[in-house]
Each structure stands twice: as structure tokens, then as C-alpha cells.
Amino acid sequence: MKKALAITLGVVTSIGGFFDMGSIVLTGQTGARFGFSLVWVVALATITIVLYAEMAGRIATLSKRPVFDVVRERLGPGFGLANLGASFLINVITLVAEIAGVAIAFQLVTGVTYYLWVPLALILAFFVLWKVKFERMERAVGILGLTMLVFAVAMWRLHPDWSSVLHQTLLPSKPSSETLASYLYVGVALFGSAITPYELFFYSSGAVEEGWNKSDLLSNRISSYAGFIFGAVLSVTAIGVAALIFQPRHIGVHDLSTIALGPTFVLGKLGLAAFLIGLFMTTFGATLEVTLSNGYIVSQYFGWPWGKMLRPKQAARFNLVMIVSLLIGAFIVLTSLDPVAVTDIAMVFAAVGLPLTYFPILVVANDREYMGESGNGKVLNVVASVFLVVICIIALAAIPLMIWTKLGT
Amino acid sequence: MKRFLASCLVLACASCVAPAYNDSQFASKAAKTAQDAASAIETARLALQLDLRHGLPEQPIDSSMSDQEDALGSVAGTFSSVQPPQTKASDDLRNSVLDLLDAAQSHMEDARIALRRGDVPAALHALDEAEPQAQKLHAIAEKY
Amino acid sequence: MTRDIFDLDLDILDRQMLDSAGVPCGNVDDLELEFVDGPNKPPVVTKILTTPGALGPRIGGLTGRIITGIWRWFHPERDPQPVAIDWKDVVIVDFAVHLSVHREEAGLSRGEDWVRDHIIGKIPGA
Numbered sequence: 001m002k003k004a005l006a007i008t009l010g011v012v013t014s015i016g017g018f019f020d021m022g023s024i025v026l027t028g029q030t031g032a033r034f035g036f037s038l039v040w041v042v043a044l045a046t047i048t049i050v051l052y053a054e055m056a057g058r059i060a061t062l063s064k065r066p067v068f069d070v071v072r073e074r075l076g077p078g079f080g081l082a083n084l085g086a087s088f089l090i091n092v093i094t095l096v097a098e099i100a101g102v103a104i105a106f107q108l109v110t111g112v113t114y115y116l117w118v119p120l121a122l123i124l125a126f127f128v129l130w131k132v133k134f135e136r137m138e139r140a141v142g143i144l145g146l147t148m149l150v151f152a153v154a155m156w157r158l159h160p161d162w163s164s165v166l167h168q169t170l171l172p173s174k175p176s177s178e179t180l181a182s183y184l185y186v187g188v189a190l191f192g193s194a195i196t197p198y199e200l201f202f203y204s205s206g207a208v209e210e211g212w213n214k215s216d217l218l219s220n221r222i223s224s225y226a227g228f229i230f231g232a233v234l235s236v237t238a239i240g241v242a243a244l245i246f247q248p249r250h251i252g253v254h255d256l257s258t259i260a261l262g263p264t265f266v267l268g269k270l271g272l273a274a275f276l277i278g279l280f281m282t283t284f285g286a287t288l289e290v291t292l293s294n295g296y297i298v299s300q301y302f303g304w305p306w307g308k309m310l311r312p313k314q315a316a317r318f319n320l321v322m323i324v325s326l327l328i329g330a331f332i333v334l335t336s337l338d339p340v341a342v343t344d345i346a347m348v349f350a351a352v353g354l355p356l357t358y359f360p361i362l363v364v365a366n367d368r369e370y371m372g373e374s375g376n377g378k379v380l381n382v383v384a385s386v387f388l389v390v391i392c393i394i395a396l397a398a399i400p401l402m403i404w405t406k407l408g409t
Numbered sequence: 410m411k412r413f414l415a416s417c418l419v420l421a422c423a424s425c426v427a428p429a430y431n432d433s434q435f436a437s438k439a440a441k442t443a444q445d446a447a448s449a450i451e452t453a454r455l456a457l458q459l460d461l462r463h464g465l466p467e468q469p470i471d472s473s474m475s476d477q478e479d480a481l482g483s484v485a486g487t488f489s490s491v492q493p494p495q496t497k498a499s500d501d502l503r504n505s506v507l508d509l510l511d512a513a514q515s516h517m518e519d520a521r522i523a524l525r526r527g528d529v530p531a532a533l534h535a536l537d538e539a540e541p542q543a544q545k546l547h548a549i550a551e552k553y
Numbered sequence: 554m555t556r557d558i559f560d561l562d563l564d565i566l567d568r569q570m571l572d573s574a575g576v577p578c579g580n581v582d583d584l585e586l587e588f589v590d591g592p593n594k595p596p597v598v599t600k601i602l603t604t605p606g607a608l609g610p611r612i613g614g615l616t617g618r619i620i621t622g623i624w625r626w627f628h629p630e631r632d633p634q635p636v637a638i639d640w641k642d643v644v645i646v647d648f649a650v651h652l653s654v655h656r657e658e659a660g661l662s663r664g665e666d667w668v669r670d671h672i673i674g675k676i677p678g679a
Contacts, residue, residue, distance in 0.1 A: 064648040065569070073567045077582070078612045080567070081620075111468035130678055177551070249455060250547055252448040254480060257473035261455055268463035276469070303569050303580035303603075304665065312679040316669035319679075369564075370648075409441065 018049070018231025019148055019238075020286035021101035022094070022193030022350070024279065025343045027235050028259040030190050031242025032252055034175060034183060036168035039236055041187045045194035046232040048387045050225055052358050055365040055376070055384070056200045057223075060207035061216055063370040067204040067357060068300040074360040083356045084301045088294055088325075090353045091198050093346040095290045095329035099125075100339035101283030104256050108276055115334060122330045125287050129322060134308045141285035148234055148278035154266035155237040158244050165240065185401040185408045188394055189344055192351030194235060198293035200357055205296040209307050217374065241266070254340055287326075294325040344408065352398045354391045362388055435491070435499045436553040439506050442488040444550035446481055450513055450536065450543040453477040453520065457533040474524055474532075478517050485510040506549060513542045559646065561598070569649040570603065570638075572656040579661055581650055582607040585637065598640050601650070603661065606635035627664075636660050 030038045056067050063070075068087075072080035102121040103114035110117075128137050174183045207216075241262040246253065253259060256279065263271035292308060299306035299318045306318040333339070362384050365376045376384065402408075456473040459465060489507060493499040516539035523532035559565055565581055572578045585600035606628075609621030625633055638659055644651040656662040673679050 069569060072580070073563070077567060077608055078614075078616065081612060081616065108469045108472050111471055130676075245455075249451045250444070250447055250550075251452050251455065252445060254445075254448075255473070255476040257456075257469060257476045258452050260469055261452070261459060261473065264459050264463065264465065264469075265455070268459075269465060272465060272469060299577075300569075301580075302605075303577055305577045312673050312676070313669055316665055316673040319673050320668050 018194060018199070018228055019145075019234045019282055020196075021097045021283045021343055022196060022347045023231075023235050024101070024238070024256070024259060024282070025097075025253070025340055026186075026190045026193040026347055027238035028242045028246075028253040028262070029344075030186055031239040031244075032246035033178065034186065035243040035247050036165055036239065037172040037174055038183070038187050038190055039169045039239055040172055041190045042194055042232055042235045042239070044390065045191045046228055048358075048391065049195040049199065050228050051380070051384050051387060052361055053200060053203055053228065054221055054225070055361050056204040057207050057212070057221075058217060058374060059361065059364050059370065060204040061212040061214065062372065062374055063364070064208055065370075066208045066296065066300055067200050067361060068297040070364045071357065071360045072301050074363055080301060084297055086353055086356060087197055087201075087297055090196075090346070090349050091290050091294045091297075092325060092328055092332075093342065093349055094196055094198060095287065095294075095325060096332045096337075097339065097343040097346045098283045098287040098290055099326075099329050100333045100342065101256070102280060102287060103333065104339060105276055105280035105283065108257060108260065108279075114339075115336070118330050118333050121284070121287070122326055125284070125291065125326060126323070128288060129291065129308070130312060130319075137288065141281050141288075144277055144281040145285060146278075147274040148282060150263045150267065150271055150274035150278065151234055151237040151241055154263045154271060155240040155244070157266045158241070160240070160244055179405070181401060181405045182408050184397065185348075185405045188351050188398045188401060189347040189408070191394055192347035192349070192354075192398075194232070195354065196347070196350040197353050197357050198290045200361070201293040201296050202289045205292070205300075205306070206308075209309055214374075238262075254338075256340070291322045291325050291329075295319070295322040341407070345402075348398050348402055352395045355388070355395050358388055358391055431494055432496055432499050433553075435493050436502060438488065438491055439502050440550045440553035442484050443506060443509075443546040445484045446510055446513060447543045447546040447550060449477040449481040449484070450517070450539050450546075453517065454533070454536045454540075454543075457520065457524070457529060457536060461529050461533055471524065474517075474521050478514075478521055481510070481514055481517055485514060502549075506546075509542045509546050509549075513539050513546070516542070565598075565601075565646065565650065568646070570601070570661075571649045571651050572659065572661065573653055574655060575651075576656060577649075578652075578656040578659070579603040579636075580608075582635070583611045600640060601638040601643070602635045603638065604636045604664075606633060 059070060060066055068084070071083055075083060099118060099121055100114065102124075103117035106112070106117035106120070107114040174180060242253065242259070245251075245262050245265050246258075251258065260272060260275050260279075263275045265271070267274070295318045296306055298304075298321045299315070302317075304317045305315045307315060310318075312319045332342075362376075362381075364370060365384075366381065368375050453474055456470050456477075460470045485507070488510070493503045516535050519535035520532040520539075523529075523535055561584060565584065568581050569577055570579050570581060581601050581603060582605075583602040584598050585602055586596040587599045588594065589597045589599070605620050605624035609617040609619075609624065611617070612620065636659065638652065638654070642652050642654045642659075644653050652659065
């Protein structure tokens with residue numbers, strides 16, 4: 001039973017984390033503009049997050065220490081603080097996108113402008129964080145988030161020419177109407193949307209809090225592999241649906257209401273309903289996770305009590321950080337920035353922030369003092385180092401590409 | 410003081426809409442505008458086609474229509490405020506794009522009005538009439 | 554990781570502290586070393602320094618001064634000193650530094666208590 005729960009944790013993180021506002025927007029935009037030619041980025045991102053989530057889970061299990069604890073110790077208090085600032089900022093921008101996603105889901109159902117739904121989304125998030133047992137919430141989000149499988153069903157029902165899809169995926173070529181710079185820029189944002197940093201903060205803190213031990217290592221591995229691969233399948237099919245429906249019609253994706261047309265095209269009312277429920281659940285789940293992540297990283301840096309299982313009074317500063325994060329996020333949504341544009345930018349910054357977290361994880365996963373027999377093997381180290389280099393290149397390229405392409409236009 | 414304020418205003422306007430310096434820069438702005446406008450028309454059309462086919466709930470389609478109408482209005486507004494270079498080619502391009510945008514916008518308005526009156530076929534018909542403009546806009550987007 | 558030899562930088566500094574009740578009560582922000590056995594013998598760790606008042610000077614520079622400044626601003630005392638914990642109050646060092654004292658005795662619960670009493674506790678349902 002406990003194992004099953006641990007696996008749920010992994011799978012849910014992947015739905016609320018891998019497939020959230022960032023993925024919904026970026027997969028739609030990518031498919032519509034670049035067809036299947038950027039699917040390889042999702043594959044690259046999936047391997048990266050599978051490797052590093054498994055390491056973070058293993059570190060949390062054996063050393064009883066969540067990611068940010070390790071970050072401060074390995075980078076020292078100064079770099080740790082800079083990292084904290086950057087991660088906090090990236091989380092807040094991500095939170096803006098997620099809250100906007102929740103509010104737009106309400107708008108699409110009711111027709112009332114999403115600004116008015118922001119306070120409701122805020123109160124709902126606050127209520128769940130404050131009052132609802134986390135496991136219950138996790139299960140609800142996980143099960144209802146599965147409605148996003150509508151993308152997989154839609155892709156299959158579209159009966160694409162699979163050999164051509166495979167060809168475009170495996171031998172990608174940039175559409176001639178797009179510049180190389182925008183191809184790479186959107187690729188970076190897509191990468192960031194698949195592995196936003198908050199996922200690992202959330203995942204490893206959950207593992208520490210639930211008191212995983214050595215016997216949980218296997219379920220850790222299963223959940224991180226299965227969970228993120230599940231998320232990746234959703235992402236790829238979402239790209240596919242956009243590529244098959246929007247690209248031939250020269251439709252660009254600038255609104256969530258456009259993305260909703262994909263599943264509707266194939267499955268009618270049912271597809272639309274499934275998408276709207278999934279949109280709400282995944283963005284709401286991600287709102288909670290990002291908010292918790294901000295509480296985690298600040299508390300862990302300063303050594304305060306933290307945890308979603310503690311009552312708010314037992315972790316007052318942790319809860320204060322979460323409330324402040326939610327309020328800042330909601331305030332920015334209300335400044336009437338275009339939510340989809342904010343999402344794009346958030347995902348690019350997510351990509352920029354990755355090495356800050358991933359490097360210390362790789363170092364500690366090799367520390368025999370903590371890890372004992374369960375430290376990284378040689379093969380894993382080589383592979384993980386190669387991917388770390390890839391992450392660093394992506395992070396370094398992100399901002400110049402952003403300026404060069406004028407935000408990808 | 411007045412002169413200072415005036416120059417501030419000029420600077421502020423200039424920073425909002427970057428001027429186009431030569432024909433090719435202006436043409437690429439026109440192409441981007443045409444592409445986004447054609448996309449808005451096609452998106453709204455797709456939404457209405459699906460509505461007609463599946464009898465969808467009112468709200469999501471209404472949201473989609475207003476999103477696309479806003480998008481069309483926004484690209485038209487941005488493009489009309491770009492200062493074109495002083496050549497006949499640019500002036501002609503500007504006029505033809507703006508004409509197409511004007512026509513597309515009025516069809517979009519017709520479609521929205523019909524949709525809100527519950528007449529989906531009429532709304533779709535209005536957008537079908539915008540199809541020639543969408544084709545021409547798309548052609549401009551491809552050409553430059 | 555219970556052993557006799559510690560690398561102060563890697564194993565003690567920046568580590569989570571847990572009080573006698575097992576509740577997190579800050580990190581090891583700095584250490585105080587003294588030449589207990591005379592100037593020719595190696596120094597001995599006598600105290601753990603914690604709270605932002607110890608963190609700021611360790612980070613140094615403008616950032617450090619800002620941290621110390623904020624901490625002083627919120628602190629009720631006029632000339633606050635960082636909290637120091639005797640090394641003899643350390644029970645064991647593993648994934649965390651376990652203390653034999655309660656956080657309230659050690660003066661480590663001030664910030665948490667303040668936020669609880671003045672902000673979080675006032676919100677209904679806390």
C-alpha cells in the first residue's frame with residue numbers, strides 16, 4: 001500500500017509537473033509551428049528528468065535531505081542564496097502561468113473574464129494547502145488530470161500516416177518558413193516546460209517528508225521512470241494533435257481557447273470537456289506544487305520547519321512564504337500581461353535555472369558518505385554528466401536566443 | 410518645458426512602435442502581421458465549424474471568437490502605427506494589407522454578432538466570406 | 554554517517570539543526586573556534602553560530618550586509634548578537650546536527666514564534 005502511494009507521488013508529480021500550463025502551451029505552439037520536428041526535445045528532456053529525479057529521490061531517501069538542503073551545503077551560503085533567489089523568481093513566474101491557467105479554465109467554462117476568477121483560484125489553492133489532506137488532493141489531481149489523455153486518444157483517432165510521423169520525428173528538419181534561431185528558441189522553451197525546476201524540489205521534499213527508506217528505492221525508480229515517461233507521451237501526442245490539425249491550416253497558437261479546439265476537433269463535446277477538466281486539474285495541481293516548492297526552498301535554505309503534513313502553526317514561516325508567493329503570483333496575473341506570453345517566458349527562464357539545481361544533485365549522488373553502496377554507477381555518471389553539459393549549453397543559449405529572436409517571433 | 414514634454418512624448422511613441430527603416434524590414438513586419446491575421450481568421454473559422462458539427466456549449470466558442478477578434482484588432486492596430494519607408498512599394502503593401510485587415514475585421518464582427526444571437530450557420534457564413542482575405546494575407550505572409 | 558572525523562566545511566557548516574524535540578531550528582551558519590589548549594595547538598570548535606546575524610557576515614559583501622541589516626531591523630534588541638550554541642550541546646551529527654537543548658531554551662524559536670503568533674495564527678483555521 002505504501003509502495004503504491006509512493007508510486008502515485010511520482011506519477012502525480014509528472015502530471016502536475018511534466019504536463020502543466022507550460023507543456024500545454026508549448027506543445028500546442030510547437031506542433032502548430034514546427035510539426036513533429038521538435039519532438040526530439042521532449043525525448044531529451046524526458047531522459048534528463050528521469051535521470052535526475054531518480055537521483056534526487058535516492059538522495060532524499062538515503063540522506064534524508066531534500067534538494068535545496070544539498071544545494072546550500074555544496075554551493076556554500078553565498079551561491080546558495082543566489083540560487084535561492086533565482087529559483088524563487090523562476091517559481092513565481094511559473095506560478096503566474098499556472099494561476100492564469102486555472103483562471104482561464106474557469107473563463108472557458110463560464111464565459112466570465114479570467115481576471116475575476118483569479119481571486120477564486122487563489123482562495124481554492126489556499127484552502128487546499130491549508131485544510132485538505134495532501135494525499136487526498138494528490139489522488140484527486142492525479143485521477144482527474146488523467147483526462148489529459150484525451151490528447152493521446154485524439155492523436156490515435158486522427159489516423160495520421162504513422163510512417164510519415166515517424167520520419168518527421170526521427171529525421172527532424174526545420175520548416176523552411178522558420179528561422180533556425182526561432183526553431184532553437186522554441187526548442188529551449190519546450191525543454192524548460194518539460195523539466196521545470198520546481199518538480200525536483202517538490203519530488204525530493206515529498207520523499208523526505210514521507211520518510212522513504214531503502215526499501216522504497218525501487219518504487220522511487222519505478223515512479224520516476226513511469227511517471228515522467230507518462231508525461232512525455234502526453235506531451236508528444238499534444239504536439240502531434242497540434243501538428244496534424246493546426247499546422248495545415250496555418251493556425252498559430254496564442255490562446256488556450258485555440259488549444260482546446262484540438263481535442264474538440266476529434267472527439268467533439270467529450271474532447272472539449274476532457275480538455276477543460278484536465279486543464280483545470282493540471283494547472284491547479286501545478287499551482288499547489290510550485291507554491292509548496294517556494295515554501296520548501298526558502299525553509300530549507302534557512303533551516304526552518306517545513307512540510308505539507310505539518311499544521312500551519314507548526315511551520316509558520318513556511319506557510320508565510322507560500323502565502324506571499326501565491327499573492328505575488330496572483331497580483332502579476334492581474335496586471336493583464338498576456339498569460340500565454342508569460343508562460344513562454346517562464347519556460348525559457350526555467351531552462352536557464354536548471355544547472356543551478358542539477359549540478360549539486362549530480363555531485364551529492366556520488367558522495368559515498370551519504371549514498372553508501374547506492375551511489376551512482378560509472379555508466380550513470382557518464383550519461384548524467386553528458387546531459388548536464390547539454391543542460392548548461394541550453395541554459396547559456398536561452399537568453400541570447402530570446403533577444404536575438406525578439407521572443408521567438 | 411513644453412518642448413521637453415513633447416520630446417518625451419515622441420520618444421515614448423517611438424519606443425512603443427519600432428519604425429521600419431527600409432522596404433524589406435517593412436515587408437517582414439507586413440508578413441508577420443498577415444500571418445497572425447490569417448491565423449486569427451482560420452482559428453475562428455475552425456471554432457465555428459466544430460461548433461456547427463458538434464453542437465458545442467456556448468462559452469468556449471464565444472471565448473475563442475473574442476480571443477481571435479482581439480488578436481486581429483491588436484495586429485491591425487500595431488501594423489497601422491508602423492511608419493513605412495518613403496517608397497511606393499511600401500505604401501502599396503501597407504494599403505493592401507490594411508484593406509485586407511479592415512475587411513477581415515468587419516467579417517469577424519459580423520460573425521461574432523451572429524454567434525451571440527445563436528445563429529452559428531450565419532456566423533460561419535460571415536467567416537467563410539473572410540476566406541478570400543485570409544488566403545491573400547497568407548499569400549503575403551509566404552511571399553515576404 | 555556517524556564517525557569521529559568531520560570535515561567542518563562539508564559536514565558541519567550549513568547543516569540543518571534539530572532541537573531536543575527533533576524540530577528544525579535553523580542551520581549551522583558559522584562556527585566559533587578557540588585556541589583552548591594554547592596558541593601552538595590546533596583550535597577547537599567551541600560554538601555553533603546561527604541565525605541570519607551569523608549568516609550575513611559569512612556571506613560577506615553587500616548581500617551579507619543586507620541580510621544582517623534585515624535581521625537587525627526585525628530583532629527586538631538594540632544590538633543583537635547571533636545565537637551561539639555550545640558544542641557540548643551537540644548530541645550527534647548525521648544528516649543533521651542534533652542538539653540536546655530545546656529550541657526555546659536556546660533562543661532559536663523567536664522568528665518562528667513571532668510569525669506564528671502575529672500572522673499565521675491569526676488566520677482562521679491555522
